Amino acid sequence: MPRPEVRMVTLTIDGREVEAPENSMLVDGAKHGDVEIPVFCYEPKLGPPVGACRMCLVEVEGIPKLQTACSTPVKDGMVVHTQTERVRKAQEAVVEFLLINHPLDCPVCDKGGECPLQDISYGWGGGTSRFIEPKRHFRKPLALSPLVAIDRERCILCYRCVRYSQEIAEDYQLVLLERGAHSYVGTFDSTPYVAPFAGNIIELCPVGALTSRAYRFRARPWDIEAAGSICTLCPAQCNISFTVRDDRVLRVMARDNPDVDDGWLCDKGRFAYQAVHADERVVEPMVREGGTLRPVSWERALDEAAAALSRARGRVGALAGDGATNEEGYLLGRLLREALDCNDLDSRVARGPSRETARALSAPALGATVPDVEFAHAVLVLDCEPMDDMPILDLRIRKGVRRHGMRLVVATSRPSSLDPNAAVSVRFAPGAGEAFLAALDAALAGGDVDSAAGAAGADPAAVRELARLLREAGDDVVVVWGERLTGGPRGEQAARALLNVCARLNLRRDGAGLLEIPSSANGRGLREAGVLPGAGPGWSEAADGRDAAGIARALAGGELGALYLLRTDPVRTHPDRTVWSAALARANAVIAHASVLTEGLLEHATVVFPAESYAEKEGTVTHPDGRVQRLRPAIGRPGGVRAEWQVLADVARRAGLEIALPTGAAATKLLFEAVPFYAGLSLVDLAADGVRWPERDAASALDAPAWEPVELERPPAAPSPNGALRLGTFRPIWAAPEVEVSPALRFLSARARVELSPGDARRLGLASGARVHVSHDGTGVAAEVVVRSDVPAGSAFLHEAQGANALSSGEPRLVEVRPA
Amino acid sequence: MRRYDEDVVEVVRGPQPGGAGGVYRAFGETLRGLKTTFARILEGPVTVQYPEEKVPVYPRFRGRHKLHRFEDTGLEKCVGCSLCAAACPADCIRVVAAENTPEHRISAGERYAAVYEINMSRCIFCGYCEVACPFDAITMGHDYELSDYNRSDLVFTKEMLLAEPLERTPLRAEGE
Numbered sequence: 001m002p003r004p005e006v007r008m009v010t011l012t013i014d015g016r017e018v019e020a021p022e023n024s025m026l027v028d029g030a031k032h033g034d035v036e037i038p039v040f041c042y043e044p045k046l047g048p049p050v051g052a053c054r055m056c057l058v059e060v061e062g063i064p065k066l067q068t069a070c071s072t073p074v075k076d077g078m079v080v081h082t083q084t085e086r087v088r089k090a091q092e093a094v095v096e097f098l099l100i101n102h103p104l105d106c107p108v109c110d111k112g113g114e115c116p117l118q119d120i121s122y123g124w125g126g127g128t129s130r131f132i133e134p135k136r137h138f139r140k141p142l143a144l145s146p147l148v149a150i151d152r153e154r155c156i157l158c159y160r161c162v163r164y165s166q167e168i169a170e171d172y173q174l175v176l177l178e179r180g181a182h183s184y185v186g187t188f189d190s191t192p193y194v195a196p197f198a199g200n201i202i203e204l205c206p207v208g209a210l211t212s213r214a215y216r217f218r219a220r221p222w223d224i225e226a227a228g229s230i231c232t233l234c235p236a237q238c239n240i241s242f243t244v245r246d247d248r249v250l251r252v253m254a255r256d257n258p259d260v261d262d263g264w265l266c267d268k269g270r271f272a273y274q275a276v277h278a279d280e281r282v283v284e285p286m287v288r289e290g291g292t293l294r295p296v297s298w299e300r301a302l303d304e305a306a307a308a309l310s311r312a313r314g315r316v317g318a319l320a321g322d323g324a325t326n327e328e329g330y331l332l333g334r335l336l337r338e339a340l341d342c343n344d345l346d347s348r349v350a351r352g353p354s355r356e357t358a359r360a361l362s363a364p365a366l367g368a369t370v371p372d373v374e375f376a377h378a379v380l381v382l383d384c385e386p387m388d389d390m391p392i393l394d395l396r397i398r399k400g401v402r403r404h405g406m407r408l409v410v411a412t413s414r415p416s417s418l419d420p421n422a423a424v425s426v427r428f429a430p431g432a433g434e435a436f437l438a439a440l441d442a443a444l445a446g447g448d449v450d451s452a453a454g455a456a457g458a459d460p461a462a463v464r465e466l467a468r469l470l471r472e473a474g475d476d477v478v479v480v481w482g483e484r485l486t487g488g489p490r491g492e493q494a495a496r497a498l499l500n501v502c503a504r505l506n507l508r509r510d511g512a513g514l515l516e517i518p519s520s521a522n523g524r525g526l527r528e529a530g531v532l533p534g535a536g537p538g539w540s541e542a543a544d545g546r547d548a549a550g551i552a553r554a555l556a557g558g559e560l561g562a563l564y565l566l567r568t569d570p571v572r573t574h575p576d577r578t579v580w581s582a583a584l585a586r587a588n589a590v591i592a593h594a595s596v597l598t599e600g601l602l603e604h605a606t607v608v609f610p611a612e613s614y615a616e617k618e619g620t621v622t623h624p625d626g627r628v629q630r631l632r633p634a635i636g637r638p639g640g641v642r643a644e645w646q647v648l649a650d651v652a653r654r655a656g657l658e659i660a661l662p663t664g665a666a667a668t669k670l671l672f673e674a675v676p677f678y679a680g681l682s683l684v685d686l687a688a689d690g691v692r693w694p695e696r697d698a699a700s701a702l703d704a705p706a707w708e709p710v711e712l713e714r715p716p717a718a719p720s721p722n723g724a725l726r727l728g729t730f731r732p733i734w735a736a737p738e739v740e741v742s743p744a745l746r747f748l749s750a751r752a753r754v755e756l757s758p759g760d761a762r763r764l765g766l767a768s769g770a771r772v773h774v775s776h777d778g779t780g781v782a783a784e785v786v787v788r789s790d791v792p793a794g795s796a797f798l799h800e801a802q803g804a805n806a807l808s809s810g811e812p813r814l815v816e817v818r819p820a
Numbered sequence: 821m822r823r824y825d826e827d828v829v830e831v832v833r834g835p836q837p838g839g840a841g842g843v844y845r846a847f848g849e850t851l852r853g854l855k856t857t858f859a860r861i862l863e864g865p866v867t868v869q870y871p872e873e874k875v876p877v878y879p880r881f882r883g884r885h886k887l888h889r890f891e892d893t894g895l896e897k898c899v900g901c902s903l904c905a906a907a908c909p910a911d912c913i914r915v916v917a918a919e920n921t922p923e924h925r926i927s928a929g930e931r932y933a934a935v936y937e938i939n940m941s942r943c944i945f946c947g948y949c950e951v952a953c954p955f956d957a958i959t960m961g962h963d964y965e966l967s968d969y970n971r972s973d974l975v976f977t978k979e980m981l982l983a984e985p986l987e988r989t990p991l992r993a994e995g996e
């Protein structure tokens with residue numbers, strides 16, 4: 001549903017004329033006249049109010065009883081009083097009532113000092129209680145989950161956490177058990193409340209009933225400072241605020257930005273800050289000596305790196321990945337292209353479409369924003385799992401369906417967690433995204449759906465139904481798709497099919513378009529900064545080079561001599577683990593920026609520069625919807641860590657590039673000058689919420705003409721299982737080194753699991769939990785079986801963790817699964 | 821070039837005394853002062869021979885702080901709530917709390933002060949910390965002998981504050 005138009009109404013609050021948007025609640029309306037009405041249960045982010053706590057009572061002329069301001073919408077000509085004796089009495093009574101069973105143990109409570117209950121009791125309460133009877137007692141504190149502690153005595157039964165679990169995260173785990181004064185929050189069967197977004201209830205709880213076990217008692221509000229920055233642990237790039245005490249990050253909180261994250265965080269973002277101070281962190285430059293990495297001085301490390309790169313001039317490859325900023329990507333490009341005469345650099349895990357097609361895909365007119373997802377008529381989730389790939393987007397999609405009547409259609413190979421919300425879900429064979437798009441294109445154009453759908457292993461009727469729904473839902477259609485769709489050898493064809501679909505649905509309009517989820521946190525920014533074979537900064541023309549897979553082959557074959565790894569370890573993150581291991585082993589020099597020594601670096605890196613954590617970084621990143629956001633350092637860099645832009649510039653200078661970079665801001669300036677559509681941006685403009693470049697005038701620098709549907713090639717048919725299983729791989733949300741080294745999150749770290757359909761599991765004699773060996777052509781990995789009823793028969797989905805990327809190759813594959 | 825002449829201010833002095841006035845100032849005034857000196861000469865010395873002798877303090881004198889334990893259980897009264905740190909106008913208290921566990925119980929509540937430090941070189945002995953404490957865990961003692969050779973030695977740790985103070989200061993008895 002498109003965004004509703006906002007009309008203003010005028011009402012009188014405490015004798016003041018106040019203009020407020022129609023249909024807003026009195027609590028919010030009153031803010032326009034600087035009148036504060038105390039609330040506990042009201043939280044606009046949670047959707048429609050429930051009126052559970054009665055704290056917000058006000059007097060409305062013409063209505064005999066006091067009204068709850070959180071659930072009374074403003075009306076033209078309304079006259080409201082918030083300061084009368086009646087209201088004051090009612091507020092005092094509610095506070096007294098809420099405190100009847102509240103232990104008031106503020107000194108030992110972690111919320112003390114930042115607690116709405118304290119503030120409201122102090123500001124609106126009566127100061128004394130007439131209640132002398134013993135209070136209700138519970139055992140406390142209990143672990144609601146390994147991450148959240150619950151103190152049931154302190155709970156004021158506002159329902160916020162329960163509503164969150166039921167209506168926002170939709171994990172349906174938290175409920176209110178028992179009745180009356182004995183009510184308490186918990187899960188129905190007392191299993192721990194573990195879910196990707198569970199941590200948000202800590203911030204929601206207006207009292208100290210739900211506290212973070214990682215933060216408990218670490219500091220009081222007067223001991224800390226808040227430092228705003230961006231979470232760069234995944235492409236969602238949520239806006240966050242670091243809580244800093246004594247130069248250590250102790251907590252991460254949401255910094256509401258409705259255009260990015262809507263004020264929520266996933267648990268990875270909320271707790272993986274612990275990796276910043278983990279013991280495993282690399283804080284000194286290291287050089288391999290006699291087979292092991294040893295700490296050395298910066299001078300020595302820089303010299304060795306530069307010498308190794310210069311020796312291999314013309315034969316150096318480079319990869320950039322998670323958390324690298326635009327500036328770093330830009331400098332890496334200059335290091336490779338200008339100082340080392342190399343064109344083999346990539347920020348994608350597999351080859352993407354050609355430069356022209358990629359430009360067409362990222363044309364500003366075709367880009368959708370995150371809020372567009374919420375207000376669209378229909379959203380197509382295509383070959384991605386937002387929950388794993390860009391978690392916060394999952395909540396936004398759910399919100400669109402629940403609150404704005406958005407129609408969701410899902411087309412993936414792996415069953416999606418959004419299926420229950422979808423009007424239509426279509427399954428296709430793993431890796432058959434191109435064939436599915438060809439079928440969809442045919443369905444939209446009235447062509448032959450059956451053959452393409454057959455090649456995709458999808459049900460033609462379902463594809464037709466999906467096409468009908470997209471056509472009829474309304475004009476605003478947003479397609480959310482994952483980078484893997486256009487990766488691999490047939491990426492170009494898939495991208496063309498996608499552009500065909502866009503043209504047929506006429507997505508070049510406001511409120512509609514494409515939203516690509518890249519495979520690394522700053523994937524879009526790195527591409528725009530020119531970390532691509534054959535495309536320089538701003539998708540400019542550049543000499544063609546090898547993509548990531550090509551770099552691996554060239555290294556293994558000896559054509560490339562050195563590899564520069566900017567915050568990535570291909571052995572862990574890229575398909576074809578074995579090829580990468582061989583490539584790294586053969587390389588004469590592997591120079592890496594890393595904060596944790598993951599397996600590939602531990603074995604093969606020759607020079608390791610300590611990487612900054614996201615709490616120490618400065619620079620810019622680009623959100624998948626084109627919003628350029630600014631990272632600001634929250635704490636000092638530990639040990640010998642240096643700014644990575646500086647390290648890159650130092651290496652480049654030693655390798656012969658003339659570049660003077662006095663500050664990080666100078667690097668940003670160079671970047672903004674080099675990328676035509678970033679022209680005119682400044683760090684000051686980015687300071688608060690970032691700026692979406694596709695909305696600026698400079699965006700015309702990337703404008704591509706409207707795509708005319710082209711004749712598509714016949715997509716190759718997905719391999720038929722014939723007793724084996726089609727392999728689909730995906731990266732779970734918890735598969736990240738930051739998760740593994742954060743003590744609080746370690747229990748969640750991803751393991752190699754393989755999802756099977758019940759039929760296949762029965763045929764193979766396997767049950768959930770069984771240890772199996774998944775293999776293809778002699779390469780195999782050990783995994784644990786998970787039987788999922790919604791997995792289509794004939795497919796197996798492997799979680800990419802613990803080396804499971806040994807099996808993925810970017811091309812459709814069949815695997816054998818047998819008991820280990 | 822700026823000229824500074826105009827900034828020069830003439831100092832206005834009172835008239836110099838004449839001959840008789842000068843003589844009076846030299847002798848008369850001096851004698852007047854000596855009158856007080858000689859008048860007290862018979863009273864004997866009132867100087868306290870510190871540090872051999874010490875002036876007793878009143879019971880409510882605000883000297884070096886003390887942290888307290890419960891007498892029966894031996895648990896620390898301080899729960900590490902940091903309220904004293906919030907109240908302190910000199911910002912000289914640092915509290916880092918931690919969680920009690922059944923096996924490792926330090927205080928009576930859920931939390932305890934893992935670090936409790938007062939920087940005595942900054943403290944202005946206002947006693948606000950004592951007023952702020954909800955558990956009477958910290959009180960102002962009577963000790964005022966806090967000098968040291970090293971500034972960092974003036975940061976009193978929890979162990980120092982919990983230890984029985986040396987009570988080097990005599991307390992004024994009732995009615996004294």
Ligand code: SF4
Nearest residue numbers: 155156158159161205
């Ligand atoms: S635990 Fe907190 S958020 Fe949940 S109902 Fe109780 S007071 Fe409200």
Ligand code: SF4
Nearest residue numbers: 231234237238266269
């Ligand atoms: S969704 Fe991504 S960006 Fe947002 S908090 Fe989680 S990891 Fe960070």
Ligand code: SF4
Nearest residue numbers: 908943944946947949
């Ligand atoms: S006496 Fe005053 S200045 Fe000294 S620690 Fe206590 S509150 Fe701070």
Ligand code: SF4
Nearest residue numbers: 898899901902904953
């Ligand atoms: S001394 Fe008192 S106020 Fe200070 S932290 Fe301990 S309990 Fe809290």
Ligand code: FES
Nearest residue numbers: 041051053054070
């Ligand atoms: S805030 Fe209105 S009833 Fe709770």
